[in-house]
Amino acid sequence: MKSAYGRQTSAPDYELTCVEPGSPMGELMRRYWQPVCTSDELRDLPRKEKLLCEDIVVFRDKKGRVGALDPHCAHRGTSLEWGRVEEEGLRCCYHGWLYDTQGQCIDMPCETEEFRKAMDVWQPAYPVTEYGGLVFVYMGPPGTEPLFPRFDIIDLAWSPETVIVSDFYIHLPDLVSSIPISHEWFGKTSAELYRLLADKYLRVRPEIVAEIDAFDCTHMRGAEPIIAVHYRGTDKVVETDFMPSHEIYFDLIDRDAADWRIFLLTDEAQCIEGFLERYGSRVTFTNAIRSSSKIPVHLSRAADRVRLGADVLKDVHLALRCQKFIGLGMSNPSCIISVLKDWCEGDCILLGPSLLRANFTRN
């Protein structure tokens, strides 16, 4: 053995490694929200934590509010680590002064209310925010705290809002592993998460729901089961390596849904003709705008954009009312149909590679 004792090591760089108050790195770190503990860790007792070389006592009052206070009680310096969590704050274990989550002393046993107000005692405190199952503290100068950064699916999972406007694409399967263990959505599959998000955020306009119900009532009610079939034509034919032919669909329908009625979703006029030729009156379809060329409907300048969106929503929701589904893995409507319903095993088939399994962050 060659002893490690006495070997040369470089001198510590205190400018980089020291984070005490007033040190260069300490001041830099104090301009950011810092995680101090998990939300789950704040229960019946306060917690003493060391953050950036400072001790702080973190607690959650019985009303659910979180505070971060200097540990030494403003009265006689007893550690608030041993305090009692109450409805309105944290009560010091020595003489019983009660501090709220902002640090204000709001109760002094054996003193009059007038005296307490006149004393106007404040325990030093830091701003706190909770996010993604973590508690964050801002230890910088008052009033300089930056907006808390918020990103992607985690925001949707924790957000109380029911309307979200997003300017970025969320490929949910890639983000599932980022859901914190403390969140109620942890451990759920991508399909379950899509359904939860749709329940929370997808509000189909009443007039479109009325169209869906009317079509369902007129064309889909009856004793025979219905298989929904999505054939995506036009530009998709050249866009993807795998484009199943009509015959592949026919074989599956004949195998899994012989004699069933067929609800056909497609953007291609020729597809309607092909299915009608083979299955006749078994086929039903909406009056969605369709293309007779390789130019997809969404690139047609003449097409009404709102109507195009309504057509897709209508087709997707009608497909969800069917008993089986065959679609194309590289198509967005097919993929969302495959996850928005908890299909029985074998009742939902996506042909070819699926967008839901593709990993866009690495491709």
Ligand code: FES
């Ligand atoms: S030391 Fe805390 S109330 Fe007296």
